[in-house]
Amino acid sequence: MKKYNIAIIPGDGIGKEVVPAALNVLHTVAEVHGGIQFETKEFPWSCDYYLEHGKMMDDDGLEILRNYHAIFLGAVGNPAIVPDHVSLWGLLIKIRREFEQSINIRPAKLFSGLPSPLANPKDFDLMVVRENSEGEYSEAGGRIHKGEDEVAIQNAVFTKKGTERAMRYAFDLAKTRKGHVTSATKSNGIVHSMPFWDEVFNEVKNDYPDIKTSVNHIDALAAFFISKPQTFDVIVASNLFGDILTDIGGAIMGSIGIAPAGNINTNGKYPSMFEPVHGSAPDIYGKGIANPIGQIWTAKMMLDHFGEVEMGERLLQVVEEVTAAGIKTPDIGGNATTVEVAEEICKRLKQ
Amino acid sequence: MKKYNIAIIPGDGIGKEVVPAALNVLHTVAEVHGGIQFETKEFPWSCDYYLEHGKMMDDDGLEILRNYHAIFLGAVGNPAIVPDHVSLWGLLIKIRREFEQSINIRPAKLFSGLPSPLANPKDFDLMVVRENSEGEYSEAGGRIHKGEDEVAIQNAVFTKKGTERAMRYAFDLAKTRKGHVTSATKSNGIVHSMPFWDEVFNEVKNDYPDIKTSVNHIDALAAFFISKPQTFDVIVASNLFGDILTDIGGAIMGSIGIAPAGNINTNGKYPSMFEPVHGSAPDIYGKGIANPIGQIWTAKMMLDHFGEVEMGERLLQVVEEVTAAGIKTPDIGGNATTVEVAEEICKRLKQ
Ligand SMILES: CC(C)[C@H](C(=O)O)[C@@H](O)C(=O)O
Ligand SMILES: CC(C)[C@H](C(=O)O)[C@@H](O)C(=O)O
Secondary structure, three states: OEEEEEEEEEEOOOHHHHHHHHHHHHHHHHHHHOOEEEEEEEOOOOHHHHHHHOOOOOOOHHHHHOOOOEEEEEEOOOOOOOOHHHHHHHHHHHHHHHOOOOEEEEEEEOOOOOOOOEOOOOOOEEEEEEEOOOEOOOOOEEEEOOHHHOEEEEEEEEEHHHHHHHHHHHHHHHHOOOOEEEEEEOOOOOOOHHHHHHHHHHHHHOOOOOOEEEEEEHHHHHHHHHHOHHHOOEEEEOHHHHHHHHHHHHHHHOOHHHOOOEEEOOOOOOOEEEOOOOOOOOOOOOOOOOOOHHHHHHHHHHHHHHOOHHHHHHHHHHHHHHHHOOOOOHHHOOOOOHHHHHHHHHHHHHO | OEEEEEEEEEEOOOHHHHHHHHHHHHHHHHHHHOOEEEEEEEOOOOHHHHHHHOOOOOOOHHHHHOOOOEEEEEEOOOOOOOOHHHHHHHHHHHHHHHOOOOEEEEEEEOOOOOOOOEOOOOOOEEEEEEEOOOEOOOOOEEEEOOHHHOEEEEEEEEEHHHHHHHHHHHHHHHHOOOOEEEEEEOOOOOOOHHHHHHHHHHHHHOOOOOOEEEEEEHHHHHHHHHHOHHHOOEEEEOHHHHHHHHHHHHHHHOOHHHOOOEEEOOOOOOOEEEOOOOOOOOOOOOOOOOOOHHHHHHHHHHHHHOOOHHHHHHHHHHHHHHHHOOOOOHHHOOOOOHHHHHHHHHHHHHO
């Protein structure tokens, strides 16, 4: 019996609804599998926790988390009560950074039974490899002067190491897929970081002679995700560009509510973290109608990470069946609740 | 008789095809109108020009251009022969900067007779106001170290003046439209420039109590352009975010080939420049099939700028009629040539 210890952080808003639903599914997966077991422990770190304790997580939070095989997170943020900068950088981005989860992988594919917002959706199946540790998300920068003369400077920092790591990850992944990597650049407008990005890409691609490559500026690429998503396989992108592309990926699938993600620690020193692309959606929290598929698909990515690939595939297949059968939440045109969708998935897994 | 002097820069690739087509239309507009006249002079500045002269434009190019009422530009760039940084920053961005064209306005709307790639396109009609002079497109930055240790730093520079100017432009524009401004931010991940952007937005909006506002992070906003574009009126965005959103705007209209733009000088010191959103498309250049609508709609924006609003509206109406009649280029599902589309528009304008 293989046992995986998983730290659970439901976080804020609908995170508190979709995480239990996905855990229900995850435990059913273990039951059906027979040879694996998930030992879970829940941590209440969130904006509510911040209001009570003045911090987003315990002081020894990272020490505690590092002993787990993985972290399974819902969503962080509730700007009505805690500024985003405080909540996100105090929990979500803190974990990404401290645990050197330097790669964020996010798939998008045509999902059975889900009406795509595209009129003529071709059978797309792509994976965005997002640099997750640096780039435009840098704390370097500041302000000078006051009032009418105020200037804010934001430094985007691209290291050779970080850039190359993301690219190698993308090329290695492409080897197991359709063998094509697209680089998201903007070197025609952003003249220091992006030409550097291009140089590293040109260097790395030489080590992968069997992989086809293409390069697109982010503006065109965003448009191509709408006009011809089926032409992409693996896309490697900076922190910001990956963030934008993967929300577009969610949109073309039919709902950001189904898009999953994995924050991958690539040096084996720390746990990886699995969290859906969507946020805490305070506007629909409490109604029981949040789409659990993003969190459940995220669980599938965690299974892949553990090497339980077959089980992960079975899970995603069942999710697509349930969606196709019309058992779905309102955001994708159904009237089922969060719990009902998860229950149905569990039921079918057991069949 | 009102006379407008216009500097014409066809530039590279399909710019050399769509600009003559649009000029044909523009002169027909003048003829039909009766009370206006366009005096045009063409400048050969382009990548070809660079190969011959070692520069993208004449040394006194800016001096010459500043005497015109407007600049009408096709597309710049041919990376196969001149690096983008050289061509774009030596001509396109140079003119934007030197002539303080600090605002770039770019509409997107559901276009009659054009199959939208969206399955259920609602009647959207939005305008992106893009900051066009600073932000992420800054020449500040550089590199340190070599080889495995190399680091590239890119400074994004946001001034109060530049940020406020774009926002006020957006609010003033919203007054003449549906009265709603959306701010494109990313202050949850980009922690110096974007919180500054938010602060300026909050300050400026106080001066426009009648305008409704909303704020979206760029990732969500990009997704909303696909899932609910009809909910937007005016969107104010940084240089980079505006760049990305307007290509998405082109995509949801059905083709980037129809999207127009105006680079607006707001202090009255220099001419404004009108250029479509699309690039020089070297891959289709020479085939005579480039879509001229982007350039022609751009001519309409120039007419608006001159105060010839009625004539501009008539022109766009005829363009939509011609598209609806199926006389269109291959990118939007027809088999007409660039010249045929323009001819048909001229013919109908005269009727
Ligand atoms: C060519 C490039 C520098 C330019 C930009 O990003 O400004 C283009 O994409 C545009 O949108 O006009
Ligand atoms: C909440 C925010 C900081 C975060 C990001 O931009 O990384 C989110 O959008 C995501 O994509 O995980």
